[in-house]
Amino acid sequence: MSTKLVSLSTMAALLGGAAMADVPRVAVDIAPIHSLVAQVMDGLGTPDLIVQPGGTPHEYSLRPSEAAALQDADLVFWMGADLTPWMADAIGTLAKDAEVISLLDADGTILLNFREGALFEAHSHGHDGAHADEKDHAHDHDDHDHDHDHAHEAEDAGHDDHNHDADHADHDDHSHEGHAHGAHDPHAWLSVDNAATWLNLIAAELSAADPDNAGTYFTNAAAARTEMDTLVTEVNATLDPVRGGSFVVFHDAYQYFETAFDFLASGAISLSDATDPSPARIAEIQGRIREQGIDCVLAEPQFNPGLITTVLDGTEATTGVIDPLGADLEPGATLYGQVIRNLAATLAECL
Structure with a gap:
Protein backbone atom coordinates (compact mmCIF):
# COMPACT_ATOMS: atom_id res chain seq x y z
CA MET A 1 0.00 0.00 0.00
CA SER A 2 2.75 2.41 0.96
CA THR A 3 4.60 1.57 -2.25
CA LYS A 4 1.54 2.49 -4.26
CA LEU A 5 1.19 5.80 -2.38
CA VAL A 6 4.82 6.66 -2.99
CA SER A 7 4.41 5.83 -6.64
CA LEU A 8 1.36 8.09 -6.99
CA SER A 9 3.12 10.89 -5.12
CA THR A 10 6.15 10.60 -7.36
CA MET A 11 3.96 10.65 -10.44
CA ALA A 12 2.17 13.80 -9.24
CA ALA A 13 5.51 15.51 -8.65
CA LEU A 14 6.68 14.55 -12.11
CA LEU A 15 3.48 15.83 -13.70
CA GLY A 16 3.74 19.05 -11.74
CA GLY A 17 7.33 19.49 -12.87
CA ALA A 18 6.30 18.90 -16.47
CA ALA A 19 3.60 21.57 -16.19
CA MET A 20 6.06 24.08 -14.75
CA ALA A 21 8.55 23.21 -17.51
CA ASP A 22 6.03 24.47 -20.06
CA VAL A 23 6.08 27.97 -18.56
CA PRO A 24 8.40 30.12 -20.66
CA ARG A 25 11.81 31.13 -19.35
CA VAL A 26 11.79 34.92 -19.24
CA ALA A 27 14.66 37.40 -18.92
CA VAL A 28 14.06 41.08 -18.11
CA ASP A 29 16.52 43.97 -18.19
CA ILE A 30 15.72 46.27 -15.22
CA ALA A 31 14.03 45.76 -11.86
CA PRO A 32 10.85 47.87 -12.47
CA ILE A 33 10.05 45.92 -15.65
CA HIS A 34 11.00 42.67 -13.93
CA SER A 35 8.40 43.61 -11.31
CA LEU A 36 5.66 44.02 -13.93
CA VAL A 37 6.54 40.67 -15.53
CA ALA A 38 6.63 39.00 -12.11
CA GLN A 39 3.10 40.24 -11.43
CA VAL A 40 1.81 38.73 -14.68
CA MET A 41 3.66 35.43 -14.08
CA ASP A 42 2.55 35.16 -10.46
CA GLY A 43 1.76 31.57 -9.52
CA LEU A 44 3.39 30.14 -12.62
CA GLY A 45 7.02 31.16 -12.71
CA THR A 46 9.61 33.80 -11.90
CA PRO A 47 11.43 35.92 -14.50
CA ASP A 48 15.21 36.37 -14.41
CA LEU A 49 16.57 39.87 -13.76
CA ILE A 50 19.57 40.91 -15.86
CA VAL A 51 20.64 44.30 -14.42
CA GLN A 52 20.97 43.68 -10.69
CA PRO A 53 20.02 46.28 -8.05
CA GLY A 54 22.63 49.02 -7.84
CA GLY A 55 23.74 48.49 -11.43
CA THR A 56 23.60 51.26 -14.02
CA PRO A 57 21.47 50.25 -17.02
CA HIS A 58 23.48 52.36 -19.49
CA GLU A 59 26.71 50.50 -18.74
CA TYR A 60 26.69 47.03 -17.23
CA SER A 61 28.92 43.96 -17.31
CA LEU A 62 27.02 40.69 -17.49
CA ARG A 63 27.74 38.08 -14.86
CA PRO A 64 27.85 34.44 -15.99
CA SER A 65 24.47 33.75 -14.37
CA GLU A 66 22.90 36.69 -16.23
CA ALA A 67 24.42 35.60 -19.54
CA ALA A 68 23.00 32.12 -18.90
CA ALA A 69 19.56 33.62 -18.20
CA LEU A 70 19.62 35.34 -21.59
CA GLN A 71 20.85 32.20 -23.30
CA ASP A 72 18.08 30.07 -21.75
CA ALA A 73 15.30 32.63 -22.28
CA ASP A 74 12.25 31.95 -24.42
CA LEU A 75 11.14 35.58 -24.01
CA VAL A 76 13.17 38.72 -23.34
CA PHE A 77 11.48 41.92 -22.18
CA TRP A 78 13.69 45.00 -22.23
CA MET A 79 13.25 48.74 -22.51
CA GLY A 80 15.40 48.89 -25.64
CA ALA A 81 18.79 50.09 -26.81
CA ASP A 82 18.05 53.70 -25.81
CA LEU A 83 18.34 52.63 -22.16
CA THR A 84 20.65 49.60 -22.31
CA PRO A 85 22.70 49.94 -25.53
CA TRP A 86 25.14 47.20 -24.53
CA MET A 87 22.30 44.68 -24.24
CA ALA A 88 21.50 44.71 -27.97
CA ASP A 89 24.71 42.80 -28.70
CA ALA A 90 24.15 40.47 -25.74
CA ILE A 91 20.66 39.61 -26.96
CA GLY A 92 21.88 39.12 -30.52
CA THR A 93 24.61 36.76 -29.33
CA LEU A 94 22.99 34.91 -26.44
CA ALA A 95 19.24 35.02 -27.08
CA LYS A 96 19.08 34.30 -30.81
CA ASP A 97 16.12 31.93 -30.45
CA ALA A 98 14.15 34.05 -27.96
CA GLU A 99 11.17 36.27 -28.67
CA VAL A 100 12.50 39.77 -27.91
CA ILE A 101 10.14 42.59 -26.94
CA SER A 102 11.41 46.18 -26.74
CA LEU A 103 8.92 48.12 -24.65
CA LEU A 104 10.02 51.49 -26.00
CA ASP A 105 9.05 50.21 -29.45
CA ALA A 106 5.75 48.68 -28.35
CA ASP A 107 2.40 49.93 -29.63
CA GLY A 108 0.74 52.15 -27.06
CA THR A 109 3.95 53.24 -25.35
CA ILE A 110 3.97 56.95 -24.48
CA LEU A 111 7.29 58.51 -25.47
CA LEU A 112 8.57 61.94 -24.45
CA ASN A 113 11.40 63.83 -26.11
CA PHE A 114 14.46 64.76 -24.10
CA ARG A 115 14.32 68.17 -22.48
CA GLU A 116 17.29 70.34 -23.36
CA GLY A 117 18.95 72.90 -21.11
CA ALA A 118 19.38 73.05 -17.36
CA LEU A 119 16.11 74.90 -16.77
CA PHE A 120 12.74 73.55 -17.83
CA GLU A 121 10.48 76.34 -18.99
CA ALA A 122 6.90 76.09 -17.76
CA HIS A 123 4.59 74.72 -20.44
CA SER A 124 1.65 72.39 -20.54
CA HIS A 125 2.38 68.72 -20.13
CA GLY A 126 -1.25 67.68 -20.09
CA HIS A 127 -2.00 64.34 -21.65
CA ASP A 128 -3.48 66.00 -24.74
CA GLY A 129 -0.25 67.58 -25.89
CA ALA A 130 2.63 66.35 -23.79
CA HIS A 131 3.52 63.21 -25.65
CA ALA A 132 5.86 63.69 -28.51
CA ASP A 133 5.09 60.26 -29.87
CA GLU A 134 2.10 58.34 -28.51
CA LYS A 135 1.46 55.14 -30.42
CA ASP A 136 -1.82 53.29 -30.85
CA HIS A 137 -2.69 50.84 -28.08
CA ALA A 138 -2.60 47.67 -30.14
CA HIS A 139 -2.39 45.53 -27.02
CA ASP A 140 -5.15 47.30 -25.07
CA HIS A 141 -7.19 44.57 -23.38
CA ASP A 142 -9.13 46.79 -20.96
CA ASP A 143 -12.21 44.60 -21.10
CA HIS A 144 -10.35 41.58 -19.65
CA ASP A 145 -13.24 39.33 -20.64
CA HIS A 146 -10.81 36.43 -20.98
CA ASP A 147 -12.25 35.40 -24.31
CA HIS A 148 -8.96 33.82 -25.21
CA ASP A 149 -9.76 33.26 -28.86
CA HIS A 150 -10.28 37.00 -29.15
CA ALA A 151 -7.21 37.62 -27.01
CA HIS A 152 -5.01 35.54 -29.26
CA GLU A 153 -6.23 37.43 -32.32
CA ALA A 154 -4.99 40.59 -30.63
CA GLU A 155 -1.75 38.87 -29.73
CA ASP A 156 -1.19 37.77 -33.30
CA ALA A 157 -1.94 41.27 -34.58
CA GLY A 158 0.76 42.73 -32.38
CA HIS A 159 3.15 39.84 -32.87
CA ASP A 160 4.78 41.08 -36.06
CA ASP A 161 8.39 40.39 -35.21
CA HIS A 162 9.77 41.21 -31.82
CA ASN A 163 13.27 39.98 -32.54
CA HIS A 164 14.99 43.31 -32.91
CA ASP A 165 18.50 42.13 -33.73
CA ALA A 166 18.30 43.75 -37.15
CA ASP A 167 16.58 46.84 -35.80
CA HIS A 168 19.45 47.61 -33.49
CA ALA A 169 22.19 46.86 -35.98
CA ASP A 170 21.80 50.32 -37.48
CA HIS A 171 20.76 52.11 -34.26
CA ASP A 172 22.18 55.62 -34.32
CA ASP A 173 24.31 56.80 -31.41
CA HIS A 174 22.97 60.31 -31.08
CA SER A 175 24.63 62.65 -28.61
CA HIS A 176 22.35 65.20 -26.96
CA GLU A 177 24.88 66.65 -24.50
CA GLY A 178 24.93 63.45 -22.47
CA HIS A 179 21.94 61.75 -24.12
CA ALA A 180 23.90 58.87 -25.56
CA HIS A 181 21.16 57.15 -27.55
CA GLY A 182 18.00 58.08 -29.37
CA ALA A 183 15.70 61.09 -29.44
CA HIS A 184 13.31 59.92 -26.73
CA ASP A 185 13.77 59.85 -22.98
CA PRO A 186 14.05 56.11 -22.19
CA HIS A 187 12.86 56.31 -18.55
CA ALA A 188 9.34 55.50 -19.74
CA TRP A 189 8.60 53.00 -16.96
CA LEU A 190 7.97 55.97 -14.63
CA SER A 191 4.71 56.55 -16.52
CA VAL A 192 2.00 54.51 -14.80
CA ASP A 193 0.06 54.66 -18.08
CA ASN A 194 2.93 52.90 -19.80
CA ALA A 195 3.14 50.32 -17.04
CA ALA A 196 -0.58 49.56 -17.41
CA THR A 197 -0.20 49.17 -21.19
CA TRP A 198 2.81 46.91 -20.80
CA LEU A 199 1.01 44.62 -18.35
CA ASN A 200 -1.38 43.70 -21.16
CA LEU A 201 1.44 43.32 -23.66
CA ILE A 202 3.36 41.07 -21.27
CA ALA A 203 0.26 38.93 -20.73
CA ALA A 204 -0.31 38.66 -24.48
CA GLU A 205 3.29 37.64 -25.20
CA LEU A 206 3.34 35.07 -22.40
CA SER A 207 -0.02 33.69 -23.52
CA ALA A 208 1.22 33.31 -27.09
CA ALA A 209 4.20 31.33 -25.82
CA ASP A 210 2.16 29.40 -23.24
CA PRO A 211 -1.52 29.21 -24.34
CA ASP A 212 -2.47 26.72 -21.61
CA ASN A 213 -1.86 29.38 -18.96
CA ALA A 214 -3.32 32.34 -20.86
CA GLY A 215 -6.19 32.69 -18.39
CA THR A 216 -3.79 33.11 -15.48
CA TYR A 217 -1.61 35.63 -17.31
CA PHE A 218 -4.55 37.85 -18.26
CA THR A 219 -6.18 37.51 -14.83
CA ASN A 220 -2.90 38.56 -13.20
CA ALA A 221 -2.54 41.49 -15.60
CA ALA A 222 -6.08 42.64 -14.84
CA ALA A 223 -5.41 42.48 -11.09
CA ALA A 224 -2.16 44.40 -11.54
CA ARG A 225 -3.94 47.12 -13.53
CA THR A 226 -6.48 47.48 -10.72
CA GLU A 227 -3.59 47.87 -8.29
CA MET A 228 -2.14 50.49 -10.64
CA ASP A 229 -5.34 52.53 -10.31
CA THR A 230 -5.03 52.34 -6.54
CA LEU A 231 -1.39 53.40 -6.81
CA VAL A 232 -2.32 56.49 -8.81
CA THR A 233 -4.89 57.47 -6.18
CA GLU A 234 -2.36 57.01 -3.37
CA VAL A 235 0.35 59.02 -5.12
CA ASN A 236 -1.98 61.91 -5.92
CA ALA A 237 -3.05 61.97 -2.27
CA THR A 238 0.61 62.13 -1.25
CA LEU A 239 1.42 64.96 -3.67
CA ASP A 240 -1.74 67.07 -3.30
CA PRO A 241 -0.63 68.82 -0.06
Whole structure:
Protein backbone atom coordinates (compact mmCIF):
# COMPACT_ATOMS: atom_id res chain seq x y z
CA MET A 1 0.00 0.00 0.00
CA SER A 2 2.75 2.41 0.96
CA THR A 3 4.60 1.57 -2.25
CA LYS A 4 1.54 2.49 -4.26
CA LEU A 5 1.19 5.80 -2.38
CA VAL A 6 4.82 6.66 -2.99
CA SER A 7 4.41 5.83 -6.64
CA LEU A 8 1.36 8.09 -6.99
CA SER A 9 3.12 10.89 -5.12
CA THR A 10 6.15 10.60 -7.36
CA MET A 11 3.96 10.65 -10.44
CA ALA A 12 2.17 13.80 -9.24
CA ALA A 13 5.51 15.51 -8.65
CA LEU A 14 6.68 14.55 -12.11
CA LEU A 15 3.48 15.83 -13.70
CA GLY A 16 3.74 19.05 -11.74
CA GLY A 17 7.33 19.49 -12.87
CA ALA A 18 6.30 18.90 -16.47
CA ALA A 19 3.60 21.57 -16.19
CA MET A 20 6.06 24.08 -14.75
CA ALA A 21 8.55 23.21 -17.51
CA ASP A 22 6.03 24.47 -20.06
CA VAL A 23 6.08 27.97 -18.56
CA PRO A 24 8.40 30.12 -20.66
CA ARG A 25 11.81 31.13 -19.35
CA VAL A 26 11.79 34.92 -19.24
CA ALA A 27 14.66 37.40 -18.92
CA VAL A 28 14.06 41.08 -18.11
CA ASP A 29 16.52 43.97 -18.19
CA ILE A 30 15.72 46.27 -15.22
CA ALA A 31 14.03 45.76 -11.86
CA PRO A 32 10.85 47.87 -12.47
CA ILE A 33 10.05 45.92 -15.65
CA HIS A 34 11.00 42.67 -13.93
CA SER A 35 8.40 43.61 -11.31
CA LEU A 36 5.66 44.02 -13.93
CA VAL A 37 6.54 40.67 -15.53
CA ALA A 38 6.63 39.00 -12.11
CA GLN A 39 3.10 40.24 -11.43
CA VAL A 40 1.81 38.73 -14.68
CA MET A 41 3.66 35.43 -14.08
CA ASP A 42 2.55 35.16 -10.46
CA GLY A 43 1.76 31.57 -9.52
CA LEU A 44 3.39 30.14 -12.62
CA GLY A 45 7.02 31.16 -12.71
CA THR A 46 9.61 33.80 -11.90
CA PRO A 47 11.43 35.92 -14.50
CA ASP A 48 15.21 36.37 -14.41
CA LEU A 49 16.57 39.87 -13.76
CA ILE A 50 19.57 40.91 -15.86
CA VAL A 51 20.64 44.30 -14.42
CA GLN A 52 20.97 43.68 -10.69
CA PRO A 53 20.02 46.28 -8.05
CA GLY A 54 22.63 49.02 -7.84
CA GLY A 55 23.74 48.49 -11.43
CA THR A 56 23.60 51.26 -14.02
CA PRO A 57 21.47 50.25 -17.02
CA HIS A 58 23.48 52.36 -19.49
CA GLU A 59 26.71 50.50 -18.74
CA TYR A 60 26.69 47.03 -17.23
CA SER A 61 28.92 43.96 -17.31
CA LEU A 62 27.02 40.69 -17.49
CA ARG A 63 27.74 38.08 -14.86
CA PRO A 64 27.85 34.44 -15.99
CA SER A 65 24.47 33.75 -14.37
CA GLU A 66 22.90 36.69 -16.23
CA ALA A 67 24.42 35.60 -19.54
CA ALA A 68 23.00 32.12 -18.90
CA ALA A 69 19.56 33.62 -18.20
CA LEU A 70 19.62 35.34 -21.59
CA GLN A 71 20.85 32.20 -23.30
CA ASP A 72 18.08 30.07 -21.75
CA ALA A 73 15.30 32.63 -22.28
CA ASP A 74 12.25 31.95 -24.42
CA LEU A 75 11.14 35.58 -24.01
CA VAL A 76 13.17 38.72 -23.34
CA PHE A 77 11.48 41.92 -22.18
CA TRP A 78 13.69 45.00 -22.23
CA MET A 79 13.25 48.74 -22.51
CA GLY A 80 15.40 48.89 -25.64
CA ALA A 81 18.79 50.09 -26.81
CA ASP A 82 18.05 53.70 -25.81
CA LEU A 83 18.34 52.63 -22.16
CA THR A 84 20.65 49.60 -22.31
CA PRO A 85 22.70 49.94 -25.53
CA TRP A 86 25.14 47.20 -24.53
CA MET A 87 22.30 44.68 -24.24
CA ALA A 88 21.50 44.71 -27.97
CA ASP A 89 24.71 42.80 -28.70
CA ALA A 90 24.15 40.47 -25.74
CA ILE A 91 20.66 39.61 -26.96
CA GLY A 92 21.88 39.12 -30.52
CA THR A 93 24.61 36.76 -29.33
CA LEU A 94 22.99 34.91 -26.44
CA ALA A 95 19.24 35.02 -27.08
CA LYS A 96 19.08 34.30 -30.81
CA ASP A 97 16.12 31.93 -30.45
CA ALA A 98 14.15 34.05 -27.96
CA GLU A 99 11.17 36.27 -28.67
CA VAL A 100 12.50 39.77 -27.91
CA ILE A 101 10.14 42.59 -26.94
CA SER A 102 11.41 46.18 -26.74
CA LEU A 103 8.92 48.12 -24.65
CA LEU A 104 10.02 51.49 -26.00
CA ASP A 105 9.05 50.21 -29.45
CA ALA A 106 5.75 48.68 -28.35
CA ASP A 107 2.40 49.93 -29.63
CA GLY A 108 0.74 52.15 -27.06
CA THR A 109 3.95 53.24 -25.35
CA ILE A 110 3.97 56.95 -24.48
CA LEU A 111 7.29 58.51 -25.47
CA LEU A 112 8.57 61.94 -24.45
CA ASN A 113 11.40 63.83 -26.11
CA PHE A 114 14.46 64.76 -24.10
CA ARG A 115 14.32 68.17 -22.48
CA GLU A 116 17.29 70.34 -23.36
CA GLY A 117 18.95 72.90 -21.11
CA ALA A 118 19.38 73.05 -17.36
CA LEU A 119 16.11 74.90 -16.77
CA PHE A 120 12.74 73.55 -17.83
CA GLU A 121 10.48 76.34 -18.99
CA ALA A 122 6.90 76.09 -17.76
CA HIS A 123 4.59 74.72 -20.44
CA SER A 124 1.65 72.39 -20.54
CA HIS A 125 2.38 68.72 -20.13
CA GLY A 126 -1.25 67.68 -20.09
CA HIS A 127 -2.00 64.34 -21.65
CA ASP A 128 -3.48 66.00 -24.74
CA GLY A 129 -0.25 67.58 -25.89
CA ALA A 130 2.63 66.35 -23.79
CA HIS A 131 3.52 63.21 -25.65
CA ALA A 132 5.86 63.69 -28.51
CA ASP A 133 5.09 60.26 -29.87
CA GLU A 134 2.10 58.34 -28.51
CA LYS A 135 1.46 55.14 -30.42
CA ASP A 136 -1.82 53.29 -30.85
CA HIS A 137 -2.69 50.84 -28.08
CA ALA A 138 -2.60 47.67 -30.14
CA HIS A 139 -2.39 45.53 -27.02
CA ASP A 140 -5.15 47.30 -25.07
CA HIS A 141 -7.19 44.57 -23.38
CA ASP A 142 -9.13 46.79 -20.96
CA ASP A 143 -12.21 44.60 -21.10
CA HIS A 144 -10.35 41.58 -19.65
CA ASP A 145 -13.24 39.33 -20.64
CA HIS A 146 -10.81 36.43 -20.98
CA ASP A 147 -12.25 35.40 -24.31
CA HIS A 148 -8.96 33.82 -25.21
CA ASP A 149 -9.76 33.26 -28.86
CA HIS A 150 -10.28 37.00 -29.15
CA ALA A 151 -7.21 37.62 -27.01
CA HIS A 152 -5.01 35.54 -29.26
CA GLU A 153 -6.23 37.43 -32.32
CA ALA A 154 -4.99 40.59 -30.63
CA GLU A 155 -1.75 38.87 -29.73
CA ASP A 156 -1.19 37.77 -33.30
CA ALA A 157 -1.94 41.27 -34.58
CA GLY A 158 0.76 42.73 -32.38
CA HIS A 159 3.15 39.84 -32.87
CA ASP A 160 4.78 41.08 -36.06
CA ASP A 161 8.39 40.39 -35.21
CA HIS A 162 9.77 41.21 -31.82
CA ASN A 163 13.27 39.98 -32.54
CA HIS A 164 14.99 43.31 -32.91
CA ASP A 165 18.50 42.13 -33.73
CA ALA A 166 18.30 43.75 -37.15
CA ASP A 167 16.58 46.84 -35.80
CA HIS A 168 19.45 47.61 -33.49
CA ALA A 169 22.19 46.86 -35.98
CA ASP A 170 21.80 50.32 -37.48
CA HIS A 171 20.76 52.11 -34.26
CA ASP A 172 22.18 55.62 -34.32
CA ASP A 173 24.31 56.80 -31.41
CA HIS A 174 22.97 60.31 -31.08
CA SER A 175 24.63 62.65 -28.61
CA HIS A 176 22.35 65.20 -26.96
CA GLU A 177 24.88 66.65 -24.50
CA GLY A 178 24.93 63.45 -22.47
CA HIS A 179 21.94 61.75 -24.12
CA ALA A 180 23.90 58.87 -25.56
CA HIS A 181 21.16 57.15 -27.55
CA GLY A 182 18.00 58.08 -29.37
CA ALA A 183 15.70 61.09 -29.44
CA HIS A 184 13.31 59.92 -26.73
CA ASP A 185 13.77 59.85 -22.98
CA PRO A 186 14.05 56.11 -22.19
CA HIS A 187 12.86 56.31 -18.55
CA ALA A 188 9.34 55.50 -19.74
CA TRP A 189 8.60 53.00 -16.96
CA LEU A 190 7.97 55.97 -14.63
CA SER A 191 4.71 56.55 -16.52
CA VAL A 192 2.00 54.51 -14.80
CA ASP A 193 0.06 54.66 -18.08
CA ASN A 194 2.93 52.90 -19.80
CA ALA A 195 3.14 50.32 -17.04
CA ALA A 196 -0.58 49.56 -17.41
CA THR A 197 -0.20 49.17 -21.19
CA TRP A 198 2.81 46.91 -20.80
CA LEU A 199 1.01 44.62 -18.35
CA ASN A 200 -1.38 43.70 -21.16
CA LEU A 201 1.44 43.32 -23.66
CA ILE A 202 3.36 41.07 -21.27
CA ALA A 203 0.26 38.93 -20.73
CA ALA A 204 -0.31 38.66 -24.48
CA GLU A 205 3.29 37.64 -25.20
CA LEU A 206 3.34 35.07 -22.40
CA SER A 207 -0.02 33.69 -23.52
CA ALA A 208 1.22 33.31 -27.09
CA ALA A 209 4.20 31.33 -25.82
CA ASP A 210 2.16 29.40 -23.24
CA PRO A 211 -1.52 29.21 -24.34
CA ASP A 212 -2.47 26.72 -21.61
CA ASN A 213 -1.86 29.38 -18.96
CA ALA A 214 -3.32 32.34 -20.86
CA GLY A 215 -6.19 32.69 -18.39
CA THR A 216 -3.79 33.11 -15.48
CA TYR A 217 -1.61 35.63 -17.31
CA PHE A 218 -4.55 37.85 -18.26
CA THR A 219 -6.18 37.51 -14.83
CA ASN A 220 -2.90 38.56 -13.20
CA ALA A 221 -2.54 41.49 -15.60
CA ALA A 222 -6.08 42.64 -14.84
CA ALA A 223 -5.41 42.48 -11.09
CA ALA A 224 -2.16 44.40 -11.54
CA ARG A 225 -3.94 47.12 -13.53
CA THR A 226 -6.48 47.48 -10.72
CA GLU A 227 -3.59 47.87 -8.29
CA MET A 228 -2.14 50.49 -10.64
CA ASP A 229 -5.34 52.53 -10.31
CA THR A 230 -5.03 52.34 -6.54
CA LEU A 231 -1.39 53.40 -6.81
CA VAL A 232 -2.32 56.49 -8.81
CA THR A 233 -4.89 57.47 -6.18
CA GLU A 234 -2.36 57.01 -3.37
CA VAL A 235 0.35 59.02 -5.12
CA ASN A 236 -1.98 61.91 -5.92
CA ALA A 237 -3.05 61.97 -2.27
CA THR A 238 0.61 62.13 -1.25
CA LEU A 239 1.42 64.96 -3.67
CA ASP A 240 -1.74 67.07 -3.30
CA PRO A 241 -0.63 68.82 -0.06
CA VAL A 242 2.61 70.05 -1.68
CA ARG A 243 1.37 70.97 -5.14
CA GLY A 244 2.70 74.36 -6.08
CA GLY A 245 6.09 73.55 -4.59
CA SER A 246 9.13 73.66 -6.87
CA PHE A 247 11.97 71.17 -7.19
CA VAL A 248 15.10 70.37 -9.17
CA VAL A 249 16.25 66.80 -9.92
CA PHE A 250 19.78 65.45 -10.18
CA HIS A 251 19.38 64.25 -13.74
CA ASP A 252 16.51 64.49 -16.17
CA ALA A 253 14.97 61.06 -15.68
CA TYR A 254 11.62 61.85 -14.12
CA GLN A 255 9.49 63.66 -16.67
CA TYR A 256 7.27 60.59 -17.19
CA PHE A 257 6.46 60.62 -13.48
CA GLU A 258 6.10 64.42 -13.53
CA THR A 259 3.72 64.28 -16.49
CA ALA A 260 1.65 61.41 -15.08
CA PHE A 261 1.02 63.32 -11.85
CA ASP A 262 1.07 66.86 -13.27
CA PHE A 263 3.95 67.98 -11.06
CA LEU A 264 6.79 69.35 -13.19
CA ALA A 265 10.41 69.87 -12.17
CA SER A 266 12.05 73.28 -12.62
CA GLY A 267 15.33 71.89 -13.90
CA ALA A 268 17.99 69.19 -13.71
CA ILE A 269 21.57 69.44 -12.49
CA SER A 270 22.66 66.97 -15.18
CA LEU A 271 20.97 66.05 -18.43
CA SER A 272 22.11 62.46 -18.12
CA ASP A 273 23.52 60.03 -15.61
CA ALA A 274 26.27 59.36 -18.17
CA THR A 275 27.96 62.77 -17.84
CA ASP A 276 28.85 65.27 -15.13
CA PRO A 277 27.32 68.74 -15.45
CA SER A 278 29.55 71.61 -16.56
CA PRO A 279 30.37 74.48 -14.16
CA ALA A 280 28.19 76.74 -16.32
CA ARG A 281 25.23 74.39 -15.94
CA ILE A 282 25.70 74.23 -12.16
CA ALA A 283 25.81 78.02 -12.01
CA GLU A 284 22.63 78.20 -14.09
CA ILE A 285 20.83 75.86 -11.72
CA GLN A 286 22.08 77.73 -8.66
CA GLY A 287 20.75 80.97 -10.14
CA ARG A 288 17.32 79.43 -10.70
CA ILE A 289 17.19 78.08 -7.15
CA ARG A 290 18.08 81.46 -5.63
CA GLU A 291 15.98 83.64 -7.93
CA GLN A 292 12.83 81.55 -7.85
CA GLY A 293 13.09 80.22 -4.32
CA ILE A 294 13.22 76.56 -5.38
CA ASP A 295 12.15 74.48 -2.40
CA CYS A 296 13.79 71.11 -3.04
CA VAL A 297 16.79 69.55 -4.80
CA LEU A 298 16.53 65.79 -5.29
CA ALA A 299 19.67 63.67 -5.32
CA GLU A 300 20.18 60.04 -6.36
CA PRO A 301 22.00 57.38 -4.33
CA GLN A 302 24.54 56.38 -6.98
CA PHE A 303 25.75 59.87 -7.92
CA ASN A 304 28.23 62.35 -6.46
CA PRO A 305 26.72 63.94 -3.33
CA GLY A 306 29.31 66.72 -3.56
CA LEU A 307 27.48 68.13 -6.59
CA ILE A 308 24.29 68.49 -4.54
CA THR A 309 26.24 70.28 -1.80
CA THR A 310 27.67 72.66 -4.40
CA VAL A 311 24.29 73.37 -5.92
CA LEU A 312 22.68 73.96 -2.53
CA ASP A 313 25.41 76.36 -1.39
CA GLY A 314 23.93 79.76 -0.64
CA THR A 315 20.31 78.62 -1.09
CA GLU A 316 17.54 77.68 1.34
CA ALA A 317 16.46 74.58 -0.59
CA THR A 318 16.20 71.24 1.18
CA THR A 319 17.23 67.92 -0.31
CA GLY A 320 16.04 64.33 -0.56
CA VAL A 321 17.20 61.15 -2.31
CA ILE A 322 15.11 59.48 -5.01
CA ASP A 323 15.76 56.35 -7.04
CA PRO A 324 14.00 55.52 -10.34
CA LEU A 325 15.18 51.90 -10.33
CA GLY A 326 14.54 50.74 -6.77
CA ALA A 327 18.19 49.90 -6.07
CA ASP A 328 17.51 49.37 -2.35
CA LEU A 329 14.34 47.32 -2.86
CA GLU A 330 13.95 43.56 -3.13
CA PRO A 331 13.29 42.64 -6.79
CA GLY A 332 9.87 41.14 -7.34
CA ALA A 333 6.22 41.81 -7.94
CA THR A 334 5.87 44.62 -5.37
CA LEU A 335 8.91 46.64 -6.46
CA TYR A 336 7.25 48.72 -9.19
CA GLY A 337 4.56 50.16 -6.95
CA GLN A 338 7.10 50.85 -4.22
CA VAL A 339 9.37 52.75 -6.63
CA ILE A 340 6.50 55.06 -7.59
CA ARG A 341 5.34 55.49 -3.98
CA ASN A 342 8.89 56.26 -2.84
CA LEU A 343 9.31 58.94 -5.50
CA ALA A 344 6.13 60.66 -4.34
CA ALA A 345 6.89 60.30 -0.64
CA THR A 346 10.42 61.68 -0.98
CA LEU A 347 9.24 64.61 -3.08
CA ALA A 348 6.47 65.43 -0.60
CA GLU A 349 8.83 65.21 2.36
CA CYS A 350 11.45 67.35 0.63
CA LEU A 351 8.83 70.02 -0.11
